[in-house]
Each structure stands twice: as structure tokens, then as C-alpha cells.
Amino acid sequence: MSDICNHILGFPRIGSQRELKKATEAYWKNEITELELKKIGKKIREENWKIQSEAGLDFITVGDFSFYDQVLDTSLLFGNVPDRFLEKGSEANFDTLFCMARGHAPNNINARACEMTKWFNTNYHYIVPEFKQGQKFKISLNSLLEQIEHASSFGYKIKPVLIGPLTYLWLGKASENDFNKLDLLNNLIEEYTKIFNLLSLKNIEWIQVDEPILTLDLSPEWKEAFYNVYTKFDFKNLKILLTTYFGSIQDNIDIVNKIPIHGLHLDLCSNPEQINEVIKNYPKNKVLSLGLINGRNIWKSNITKITDTICKIKQKFSGELWLSSSCSLMHSPVDLDQEKNLDPEIKNWLAFAKQKVLEIKLCSNIINSKDTKQSELLLNENAQAIESRKNSKRVHNEAVKKRVSEINKKDGDRKNPYSIRALKQKETLKLPLFPTTTIGSFPQTQKIRNVRNNYKNKKISKEDYTKEIQNHILESIRKQEELNIDVLVHGEAERNDMVEYFGELLEGFVFTSNGWVQSYGTRCVKPPIIFGDISRPASMTIDWIKYSQSLTQKHVKGMLTGPVTILSWSFVRDDQLPKETALQIALALRDEVIDLEKADVKIIQIDEPAFREALPLKKSEWQEYLTWAVNCFRISAAGVQDSTQIHTHMCYSEFNDIIKSIADLDADVITIECSRSNMELLQAFENFAYPNDIGPGVYDIHSPQIPSKKEIKELLENALKYIPAERLWVNPDCGLKTRNWPEVEIALKNMTEAAFDLRKQY
Numbered sequence: 001m002s003d004i005c006n007h008i009l010g011f012p013r014i015g016s017q018r019e020l021k022k023a024t025e026a027y028w029k030n031e032i033t034e035l036e037l038k039k040i041g042k043k044i045r046e047e048n049w050k051i052q053s054e055a056g057l058d059f060i061t062v063g064d065f066s067f068y069d070q071v072l073d074t075s076l077l078f079g080n081v082p083d084r085f086l087e088k089g090s091e092a093n094f095d096t097l098f099c100m101a102r103g104h105a106p107n108n109i110n111a112r113a114c115e116m117t118k119w120f121n122t123n124y125h126y127i128v129p130e131f132k133q134g135q136k137f138k139i140s141l142n143s144l145l146e147q148i149e150h151a152s153s154f155g156y157k158i159k160p161v162l163i164g165p166l167t168y169l170w171l172g173k174a175s176e177n178d179f180n181k182l183d184l185l186n187n188l189i190e191e192y193t194k195i196f197n198l199l200s201l202k203n204i205e206w207i208q209v210d211e212p213i214l215t216l217d218l219s220p221e222w223k224e225a226f227y228n229v230y231t232k233f234d235f236k237n238l239k240i241l242l243t244t245y246f247g248s249i250q251d252n253i254d255i256v257n258k259i260p261i262h263g264l265h266l267d268l269c270s271n272p273e274q275i276n277e278v279i280k281n282y283p284k285n286k287v288l289s290l291g292l293i294n295g296r297n298i299w300k301s302n303i304t305k306i307t308d309t310i311c312k313i314k315q316k317f318s319g320e321l322w323l324s325s326s327c328s329l330m331h332s333p334v335d336l337d338q339e340k341n342l343d344p345e346i347k348n349w350l351a352f353a354k355q356k357v358l359e360i361k362l363c364s365n366i367i368n369s370k371d372t373k374q375s376e377l378l379l380n381e382n383a384q385a386i387e388s389r390k391n392s393k394r395v396h397n398e399a400v401k402k403r404v405s406e407i408n409k410k411d412g413d414r415k416n417p418y419s420i421r422a423l424k425q426k427e428t429l430k431l432p433l434f435p436t437t438t439i440g441s442f443p444q445t446q447k448i449r450n451v452r453n454n455y456k457n458k459k460i461s462k463e464d465y466t467k468e469i470q471n472h473i474l475e476s477i478r479k480q481e482e483l484n485i486d487v488l489v490h491g492e493a494e495r496n497d498m499v500e501y502f503g504e505l506l507e508g509f510v511f512t513s514n515g516w517v518q519s520y521g522t523r524c525v526k527p528p529i530i531f532g533d534i535s536r537p538a539s540m541t542i543d544w545i546k547y548s549q550s551l552t553q554k555h556v557k558g559m560l561t562g563p564v565t566i567l568s569w570s571f572v573r574d575d576q577l578p579k580e581t582a583l584q585i586a587l588a589l590r591d592e593v594i595d596l597e598k599a600d601v602k603i604i605q606i607d608e609p610a611f612r613e614a615l616p617l618k619k620s621e622w623q624e625y626l627t628w629a630v631n632c633f634r635i636s637a638a639g640v641q642d643s644t645q646i647h648t649h650m651c652y653s654e655f656n657d658i659i660k661s662i663a664d665l666d667a668d669v670i671t672i673e674c675s676r677s678n679m680e681l682l683q684a685f686e687n688f689a690y691p692n693d694i695g696p697g698v699y700d701i702h703s704p705q706i707p708s709k710k711e712i713k714e715l716l717e718n719a720l721k722y723i724p725a726e727r728l729w730v731n732p733d734c735g736l737k738t739r740n741w742p743e744v745e746i747a748l749k750n751m752t753e754a755a756f757d758l759r760k761q762y
């Protein structure tokens with residue numbers, strides 16, 4: 001029997017010290033040249049390949065590098081550049097890439113940037129391709145070939161990676177009139193065939209074609225398109241490894257079995273069960289690539305468990321098996337070795353991309369009985385790490401587990417329904433019609449960042465830090481009073497990030513110093529790691545809010561991040577279900593909410609911007625998620641008296657298909673991002689007869705544009721078509737931390753004046 005072969009689907013391209021981010025941003029500022037930037041890109045690729053080659057992987061994956069985004073690269077590869085980015089008669093160049101992504105680049109025209117959206121259910125965002133009716137594709141900027149030539153010069157056995165034609169089309173949007181994107185397919189596959197031709201001349205055996213949409217619900221039309229495309233392709237002498245990830249292909253296995261590919265990759269981390277279904281009819285003469293090393297988390301793999309799984313699969317499937325990461329490793333941080341300050345006990349439980357490559361190699365060595373002595377040693381080390389995590393007191397907190405097990409349904413219910421609460425709140429809060437408020441953060445100036453950094457680096461004392469932050473709070477409270485805002489916020493100056501802030505104060509979280517993951521373009525995030533049961537050793541926000549409230553007669557909102565958002569923006573445990581972890585967070589927040597109420601805070605906001613984005617990819621799994629997500633929110637919120645007003649906030653979301661769950665949250669007030677939809681998002685609330693208060697955003701905080709009083713009034717009048725006046729709040733779309741004070745002040749002044757004018761009419 002042949003040896004198991006190994007590879008990865010892709011490696012992070014940001015560099016172990018975020019070199020690419022730094023270089024690209026320097027290039028944008030004209031501090032370095034295109035050539036210098038490209039040199040850094042080259043160096044990162046070489047390092048990534050070296051990691052794979054030194055580990056002894058059978059293939060070096062090439063084409064996973066990108067200066068911005070792999071979907072954008074695909075658009076450029078096929079010459080899919082909207083006209084607005086090209087001067088008449090000119091061709092796309094290196095800067096076109098950045099221009100499409102950001103609307104401007106050093107040597108390019110300015111134009112409206114392409115949209116960006118989430119890459120499946122990850123926190124990575126891609127640049128949305130735009131398609132026009134009847135458009136033609138034409139191979140143009142070919143960074144794939146460049147990368148292949150570069151890698152070939154090292155003599156590597158390479159496996160190029162390319163986004164498949166159907167996934168590429170699926171991800172894009174049809175601009176102008178709504179035509180069927182599939183009409184473009186025939187022309188697109190001609191160009192793909194040309195790429196295959198080029199590659200087949202390059203001494204390449206296997207090519208990885210990513211079609212992750214095979215894990216989604218596909219209509220019969222799209223299924224048929226898969227069949228048509230892949231049976232029509234002339235792959236020349238290339239072998240195609242069709243890769244799927246982020247879910248199960250079970251529902252689409254019928255097409256996969258019918259198309260003449262040479263291998264299939266399955267993500268067995270997100271869905272282990274699919275293997276049984278797939279191997280039932282999978283031909284023995286094709287390769288099956290097992291994605292058993294999780295590309296989306298930071299935990300050390302359980303090598304024994306994985307090798308056992310492979311052995312079991314081997315017994316049922318006699319064809320050729322490969323071993324790989326579940327998806328591209330770009331969703332995990334680069335290199336654990338760079339973590340110098342991490343608690344050693346916890347560090348021993350972790351693996352980042354570079355370490356995951358070694359795990360893949362170790363698993364295959366064990367299966368192939370290679371390097372047995374060394375493998376045994378490593379296996380032992382791994383088993384010890386797994387065991388130590390399983391039994392660590394730092395992970396398990398019996399009191400927390402007990403409390404979670406004792407939650408009962410009533411804990412999620414407020415004392416009375418909204419209709420009764422609303423009356424009591426009216427009495428206590430005495431707010432005018434169309435109350436004005438903001439979403440929480442105020443401009444995060446360099447001064448504020450310095451204060452936080454100095455405190456973190458122990459350059460200033462706790463007393464000095466507190467004083468400085470208090471001064472910022474005082475300043476922002478006075479400004480809000482001057483602006484005549486009704487419900488004030490403290491401004492969140494003490495928070496670097498809405499999840500990290502709470503993670504640092506909760507038990508069960510740990511933070512890396514360099515665990516960056518690409519979010520989009522040059523933006524990287526450093527998600528906290530939830531390693532253990534979560535509890536709240538002390539209150540987290542009370543002092544700041546109490547201080548803020550002491551400065552003013554107006555109400556100051558308490559400001560918290562909700563359980564679903566804390567969970568989805570962190571690396572989560574793989575030893576218990578996410579909903580278990582979310583319940584633990586919910587209980588910690590519940591205590592904070594009750595403490596805020598005790599401190600006489602009458603309005604408390606629990607932000608859930610990730611509520612919608614955490615929805616599973618398949619509709620059939622939505623209900624399960626929504627049930628626990630709603631429950632967690634309710635548990636965090638429901639411990640207060642009727643007269644305490646609970647707010648929640650969500651960023652831009654389509655609410656139509658989840659409106660019942662939004663109503664089930666039973667927040668007294670929900671503020672949402674709305675201004676760009678011209679209030680049309682509110683239709684969903686009207687259709688559902690949504691009963692509680694709503695604050696649709698009237699100020700697009702993503703744009704430096706300042707809305708005039710007239711524009712805001714128009715938006716509000718639009719909103720009144722859907723929402724009765726008694727339940728309408730007036731606020732910006734989201735937090736203001738990315739804006740500057742001068743623009744914020746004018747916008748908020750226009751906002752409060754608009755509300756004031758409207759009050760006179762009602």
C-alpha cells in the first residue's frame with residue numbers, strides 16, 4: 001500500500017512579524033517603492049515554502065500568497081477589472097489591485113472601491129468581484145505564474161492553488177441589472193483552460209482547485225453548472241484536487257461523484273461525519289485528502305486521535321489517502337515560537353500555522369512508519385500536552401460548570417413583558433420623544449492610545465492612568481451635554497478593543513503578543529484565546545460608569561460586549577461546545593449587568609455586532625444556533641428590574657430572515673446600522689410587527705462625509721414610515737472611534753437638532 005502523502009491548503013502570508021502589513025502600508029505612503037514591496041512579498045513566500053519543505057511535506061503549496069486578497073487576485077488574473085479603475089485604453093497594473101480594494105493607490109486613479117465581505121463563516125474578508133452582463137474574461141496580471149516560476153527556481157515539487165470557477169462566480173455580485181452570473185461561465189472556463197494549459201507546460205502534476213461553495217446549500221442550477229464545467233474542462237495532463245472546506249459536502253456529493261476530478265479534499269474538522277457518507281461511493285482510483293489538522297484554531301492536534309482516524313478510514317477506503325490542514329492555515333496565527341511571554345503551561349497546548357505543518361508531517365510519519373524513533377518521541381510529547389490540558393485545574397472550574405448546569409429557562413426572562421417594562425422605564429428615565437444617543441465609543445485619539453500603551457508598558461502608574469482616562473471621560477461627557485444628547489456614554493477610552501477589554505478582565509482567557517490573523521488587506525486581528533472555564537473575578541466596568549454618571553444629571557449608558565460577540569471574535573475551546581462557553585460568558589455578563597444596576601445605572605447596552613455573522617453556513621443549522629445565541633443574550637440581560645432599560649446594538653445586518661430571533665432577544669432598545677440602506681432595513685421590523693424600541697443609524701460612521709440636519713431629518717422621516725414615533729431612537733450607525741472629533745461634533749449637532757425639530761412636529 002502506498003504511503004500517505006501530505007500537504008497544506010495554504011499558509012498565512014502576513015509574515016511572522018506582520019512584515020507584509022508594514023511594507024504594504026509603507027508603500028501606500030510612498031515610503032518604499034513597488035520593487036521594495038515586491039521583494040518583501042518574495043521573502044515571505046520563500047520563508048513559507050521553506051517551512052513546508054523543511055518539515056518534509058510532499059508538496060509545496062504555491063499561489064496562496066497575495067498582496068491583499070486571493071479573490072481580488074483571481075479577479076485580476078482573469079482581467080475582471082471594473083472600468084472605473086482603468087484609464088481609457090490602459091491595462092491593469094500592480095496598483096490596480098490596491099485601487100480596487102481601497103479606492104486609491106500611489107500610482108492610480110481614484111475610484112469607488114469594490115465592496116468587501118466575509119469569507120464564508122470566517123473573520124477574513126474578501127473583495128467582492130463585480131460582474132457585468134455579457135462581460136468577457138481575459139487572462140491578465142498573472143501573479144500565479146510569477147509565484148510558480150519563483151518556487152520552481154528552488155526545485156520544489158509544487159502544487160499551485162486556484163479558486164475554482166464556480167466559487168469565483170458565486171462570490172461576486174452581478175452589477176446593474178440582475179442577470180444570471182452563470183451566463184458568464186462558458187467564457188470564464190475558456191480562460192481557466194488557458195491557465196491549465198500554461199500550468200501543464202510547467203512540469204506540474206497536481207493543482208488544487210478550491211470550490212468551498214460545495215459545502216453550501218446549492219440550487220439544482222448551480223449543481224448542474226458544476227457538472228457541466230468539470231466534465232467540459234480539458235485538464236491536459238494535470239491532476240485536479242478539488243478542495244472543499246468549512247463544512248460538509250454531503251448534500252452535494254452526488255455531483256462530486258459524477259465529475260472527472262482526480263482527488264477530493266474534505267474538511268474533517270468542521271464536519272468529521274461526512275467521511276462516512278463520502279466514502280460509500282467514492283471511486284478507489286481517486287485521491288481522498290483528509291483535512292484533519294484544524295486550520296482555524298490554535299490548539300495542538302491530538303496526534304493519536306488523528307492517526308487512529310486515518311487508520312479507520314484506511315480500513316474502509318483502499319484508495320490513495322492524503323493528509324492536510326482542514327482549510328488554508330491563513331486563519332491561524334503564523335508561529336508560536338515567536339510568543340515569548342505566553343504562560344508556558346498554556347503555550348504547551350497550542351500550535352500555530354508553522355507548528356501545524358509539523359503536526360501534519362508527524363501524523364504521516366507515524367502512519368507511514370517513517371522516522372519511528374523520532375516520531376515516537378514527538379508523539380509522546382504530544383500526548384503529554386494533550387493530557388495536561390485535559391486535566392488542568394486552570395481549564396476546569398467546578399463552580400462555573402455547576403452554575404451553568406443550574407441555569408433554568410426562567411433565568412432568561414425579564415420580570416414582565418416589554419409593554420409593562422416600557423411604562424416603568426418611561427416613568428424612571430423621563431426621556432423625550434425621539435431620544436438621542438450614541439453607540440459607545442468616541443474618537444480614539446493618539447493621546448488616548450498613548451495613555452493605554454504607557455499603562456500597559458508600566459510607564460505610568462495606575463493612579464495616573466485612571467486620572468488620564470477620567471479626564472477623557474469628563475471631556476466627552478461635557479461635549480455630549482453641549483451637544484444636547486439625551487442618553488450619554490462614557491466613550492470607551494479605556495478599551496483598545498471591545499472583546500479584548502473584557503477578555504483581559506475575565507478568567508479563562510489568554511492573550512498572545514504576536515498571534516495575528518489577517519482580517520482584510522493589511523488589517524490583522526489578534527483574537528484572544530479562550531482556554532478555560534470563564535468567570536468574572538471582579539466587576540469590569542462599574543468604576544468607569546459610576547464616575548461618568550457622577551459628572552452629569554443625564555443618564556449614562558453602561559456598555560458591555562455580548563456573549564455571542566465575545567465568543568465569535570475569540571479562538572474558542574475545542575473541548576466543549578461553543579454554546580457551553582457562551583453560557584459561561586453570559587453568566588459573567590449577567591453579574592456585571594446586575595452590578596451596574598446596583599450602581600444606579602439605569603440604561604445598559606449589550607453589544608452584539610457578531611450576532612448575525614455567526615450564523616452557520618447552512619440554513620438547516622440556523623435554528624439550533626439562533627436558539628442558543630438568543631438564550632445567552634437573554635441570560636446576560638434578564639437579571640434586572642423592569643425599570644432598567646436594556647439596549648443592544650448590531651452593525652449592518654440583513655434582519656429579514658432572523659427577525660423573530662431579534663425580537664426574541666427582548667432588548668428594550670436595539671440600535672442598528674441603517675443609514676446606507678436608506679432605512680429600508682426597517683421593512684423587516686415593520687413586517688414582523690417588531691414590538692420594542694429601535695434606533696436606526698442616521699450617520700454613516702464609515703465615511704468621512706458629515707450628514708446635514710436635512711439629510712438626517714429625511715432619514716428619520718423615512719424611518720417613521722416603518723416605526724411609530726414613540727418607539728424611534730436617534731443615533732449614529734455604530735461607534736465613533738474611527739472618526740475625529742471635529743467631524744463627530746458637527747454630525748452629532750446636526751443629529752440632535754434634527755431630533756429636536758422632529759419633536760416639534762409630533
Ligand code: GLN
Pocket residue numbers: 439440441492498559607609649650651734735736737
Ligand atoms: N460599543 C461599541 C463601539 O461603539 C460597538 C462597536 C461595534 O458595534 N462594532 O465602539
Ligand code: ZN
Pocket residue numbers: 439609649650651652673733734735
Ligand atoms: Zn456597530
